[in-house]
Amino acid sequence: MSFLFGSRSSKTFKPKKNIPEGSHQYELLKHAEATLGSGNLRMAVMLPEGEDLNEWVAVNTVDFFNQINMLYGTITDFCTEESCPVMSAGPKYEYHWADGTNIKKPIKCSAPKYIDYLMTWVQDQLDDETLFPSKIEGLFIYLLGVPFPKNFMSVAKTILKRLFRVYAHIYHQHFDPVIQLQEEAHLNTSFKHFIFFVQEFNLIDRRELAPLQELIEKLTSKDR
Numbered sequence: 001m002s003f004l005f006g007s008r009s010s011k012t013f014k015p016k017k018n019i020p021e022g023s024h025q026y027e028l029l030k031h032a033e034a035t036l037g038s039g040n041l042r043m044a045v046m047l048p049e050g051e052d053l054n055e056w057v058a059v060n061t062v063d064f065f066n067q068i069n070m071l072y073g074t075i076t077d078f079c080t081e082e083s084c085p086v087m088s089a090g091p092k093y094e095y096h097w098a099d100g101t102n103i104k105k106p107i108k109c110s111a112p113k114y115i116d117y118l119m120t121w122v123q124d125q126l127d128d129e130t131l132f133p134s135k136i137e138g139l140f141i142y143l144l145g146v147p148f149p150k151n152f153m154s155v156a157k158t159i160l161k162r163l164f165r166v167y168a169h170i171y172h173q174h175f176d177p178v179i180q181l182q183e184e185a186h187l188n189t190s191f192k193h194f195i196f197f198v199q200e201f202n203l204i205d206r207r208e209l210a211p212l213q214e215l216i217e218k219l220t221s222k223d224r
Contacts (some may be wrong), residue, residue: 028059045197053201054148057156058132060197065122065159067190068166071183072115075170078177084111089168089211111169118162131155160194160203167191168211192219 028051047056072079086108087095096106097117109117126132133147170178170187178184195216198204209216 028056041193041196042200044193045200047201054152057153057201057203058134058148061156061159062126062132064163064190064194064197065119065126067194068163069119071170071187071190072119072166074181074183075174075177076112078174079112079115079169081110081112084169084173087111087114087165087169088173089165090172093168093211095165111173115166115169118166122159122162125155125159157203160198161205161208164194164198164204164208164212167194171212171215188219191215195220 028048045060047053087097087110089095094108095114096108097103097114098106099117099121103117130149131152171191178187191212195209199220
């Protein structure tokens, strides 16, 4: 989780998304961090007993946004219009941006532009209290039913699918700078945590993961 990066990775690409302290989601985040600290990533991603799946996905989606925000923030100097004129993940995979609202027809753009569009779009979803209700206490969820909209899981899946593309771009196009900056262990741990989470709850189609399939198999094979 984002605590893995300590205080030295203060540079972020977009402002960090905070979960309100004292809220039930904050307690869930602390639980996840404590479990993650044990080193068992498979266990860390499991739905805690008695908790709501939507809320668990929401808390972790916010945290993955913050992690990727920090990771991409460390290599923005290397990801430029010149170095990355298209958003790609190796020679076989190229991504064109569309959000269905502001840009309805997919457009070809540079990686930094694409990632800016992507992270801004994710931020807008996370800031939407009707989609990601962050001020609801667990007791009210229990009494009133889950205050998440019916399309929440669909939106969360789209967010995670798009965040994966940032990981894929970093691994394929900027892994050398990551090594130079000594961020390799952080990147691998963050991505492994991300993959275990999306696998646990079937949140990303296997075809979408194809650009990093070999890496996924390598990182997860020891934990089966």
